[in-house]
Amino acid sequence: MAKGYWNISGAVTNPEGMGPYLQAVEPYLAKFNARFLCRDLKTDVREGDAGHLTVIIEFDSLASAKAAYDAPEYQEMRKFRQPHSKVSLSIIEEGDHAGH
Template sequence: MAKGYWVCTGTIHTPLGMVSYISAFNSWLEAVGARLLVRDLFSDVREGEPGTVNVIVEFESREAAVAAYDSAEYQKLIELRTPHSDLSVTITEELTDH
């Protein structure tokens, strides 16, 4: 089964305001069986304006990634994050040979 991923890009406006979100997010990732693959707060952006934050989170499947995002627990975490950042989250899956 193909792994699912969150690809997150954007900007953090108030880094200290993100402390509670990051702490809760890291604990939540473990609880849902996800794995943080990339966390770069100062990415070298060459094209476009996605912001300098890049995060990639791996899940067992695309369905697991969608369920995790839609969960009540993560929806509460969004409320901690949004006052301090502008992030986009895309859910996708790995390329597999068919």
């Protein structure tokens, strides 16, 4: 089964304010067997305006990645992050789905 991913990019605008979100999100994601593949606060952006933050989180499947995001518990947790960051979060599936 193909894995699912959260692909997050953007900027943290208030690092001190992110504490409650970070404390809550890591144990929450552990419930989904998710693992952080990349967490970078100093992303070397070569094109575009992605921001200095990049996070890639791997899930066992696309369905699991979607379920983790859509859960009411996570939707409440987002409120801790939103005032302190500007991010783009995409849910993607492993593999080449834009084949030529």
